[in-house]
Amino acid sequence: MSNKSRNIIILIIILAIICAFFVLKNVDENKKEIKIISGLVVGKNQSGEINFVTIETFGEDGNELEKLSFEVLDENLWNTIKKNKYYFLTYSVKESGSFVLEDVQENDTFGKIYEKVLHEEEESVGKEEQIEKREKFTAIFPSTDRLDTSDLTLLDSVKVDIDNDNKEEIIELYTTAQRDKDGEMMWDDGQKWFLLVHDEDKEYILFDEYVQIGTLEFWVFTSKNDYHILTLQTGSAVLKLSDYTYDIERESFVKKDIFNPEFLNVIHGSTIR
């Protein structure tokens, strides 16, 4: 069990005990339906003649934070409540459904646990974001050996000055599938595909994968003066869109996976007839 879950359970137990105590205490005194909640006062506002306090507390599932507002009719009670403090709040529910605050008591226990949970939540969100960022971006450095393309079939090539040094690089798309004597492609169920960028003395391999019943297409475009190479890998179980840009300082390509759903099963793909 994570620290966060344990803290929330402890918090809920403490709150339940205290709620029971207050409810029992208030049932005899007052016929009104009385409820108890713990929370952090995040706002004290006045709307016309009416005073309101807003609290932040754990929602019904105990995990999400939610905000609740209470009318405060009693002037002394209003003056007692301080912003950014933790309280037990005893309140009644009006017929209109709005809440009226009846009493408050400071609640440091809630405060400590609340801050701990918030802190842990921030940490875990930060970590998830970092992992997500790492997963989406890959640096591609020049390969040490040039790929032997003598047995491969060149499907497409284009010359572009992608690193802005006034010399054009060549982008080439290859496959291991061969052409027949009439020049028609003899596709297998699957074959390897390569997307290469040749510079004068370097070669970058942007794509080097076996593609099962599918293809690799690429586009070269500029956006705000930056060059992009966009690839779309299709297949019965793959639809993957990746964007490659050149990082001049690091002399590497940066690959960003834009779209790559898991457990994909393509039901239909359109064709132009």
Ligand SMILES: [Ca+2]
């Ligand atoms: Ca260049």
